[in-house]
Amino acid sequence: MPWNWTDPDWPNFRYDPAALDVHEQKFLLSSGEILGAVHHVTPSEREQLRIELLSDEAMQTSAIEGEFLDRLSVQSSLRRQLGLDPDSYPAKPREQGVAEMMVDVYSGFAAKLTHQTLFRWHRMLLSHDRRLETIGEYRQHADAMQIVSGRLDRPTVHFEAPPSAQVPGEMDRYLAWFNASAPGAAQPLPALTRAGLGHLYFESIHPFEDGNGRLGRALAEKSLAQNIGQPSLISLAFTIEQERKSYYAQLEQHQKSLDVTGWLVWFARTVLTAQQVTLDRVGFFIAKARFYDRHRDHLNDRQAKAIARIFREGPAGFTGGLSAENYLKITGTSRATATRDLHDLVQKGALRRTGERRHTRYWLKLDEGADAR
Secondary structure (H helix, E strand, O other): OOOHHHOOOOOOOEOOHHHOHHHHHHHHHHHHHHHHHHOOOOHHHHHHHHHHHHHHHHHHHHHOOOOOOOHHHHHHHHHHHOOOOOOOOOOOHHHHHHHHHHHHHHHOOOOOOOHHHHHHHHHHHHOOOOOOOOOOOOOOOOOOOEEEEEOOOOEEEEEEOOOHHHHHHHHHHHHHHHHHOOOOOOOOOOHHHHHHHHHHHHHHHOOOOOOHHHHHHHHHHHHHHHHHOOOOOOOHHHHHHHOHHHHHHHHHHHOOOOEOHHHHHHHHHHHHHHHHHHHHHHHHHHHHHHHHHHHHHHOOHHHHHHHHHHHHOOOOOOOOOEOHHHHHHHHOOOHHHHHHHHHHHHHOOOEEEEOOHHHOEEEEEOHHHOEOO
């Protein structure tokens, strides 16, 4: 199979810059919108927003690889790493590791990329994993590094990376390219072009025994942050996870050729979608803060617990809306009390009611009549 790295012209990727121009312009405009939106919240709210966005990314970059984390543990770890007042929730090893890496990417975005940066991220992510032979170093095993699926006796090989012996040299060249293509460097590239190339290039080398996907997405975040001059905080992993099948299909297709215009356009559109997701989440966060300003002192303990649970579902809320059965499960109260509580929340303007009888559903009533649905 002619993998991209076997091409004599590797790693000179070919693409049409004109196909990306409009996406590059939209990226810069949306970056400004996100920065402007974030400045509408108070400093303390900004810290909580940062925790929520970083924890979403930590959760989703792991979910793409089939690893599902404890959100509260991730958030607790992030608070500790960012030097904020810690809570009492325990920080578990996997969650603590990915939180450490996210904060390192966030706080050190402007620094040059080095081997030691990547080794440090790898140790953070996988120091708990006793299955791996090599942690905090590039892979060294003699076996082929393959991406496979299907039955053990009849596997489908989606990609085979360069042999381990070639990895140090490949990574020397990768680091030189990454740093030379940064803003103000010798050969700067536009933001989306650089991040998209950098991600595909890294995934094609696949330098570590495990964790390459998460590290590759961290590199894309670092690249984008360098191009806009501050941490991007965009929901990239969150968006990729929603398009996981397409993501893997695009990688597989474009790891067989050095012609990568299609990949770069797909990646650019994904980043732009991620920016809109971030804008929506920032808007939701602001609406949440204003909701609590209006209603915090008027909720009983059961109502407060249910409202907090709805907000944890994010901008979409509960699929199909909050039902009385949901309320019963969340609060553990009686049906009669649940009915009174929900009626009271509607009367106070905290919830909006739709439907009748068993089809009755409740929605958060946010700013200017907007609903979380």
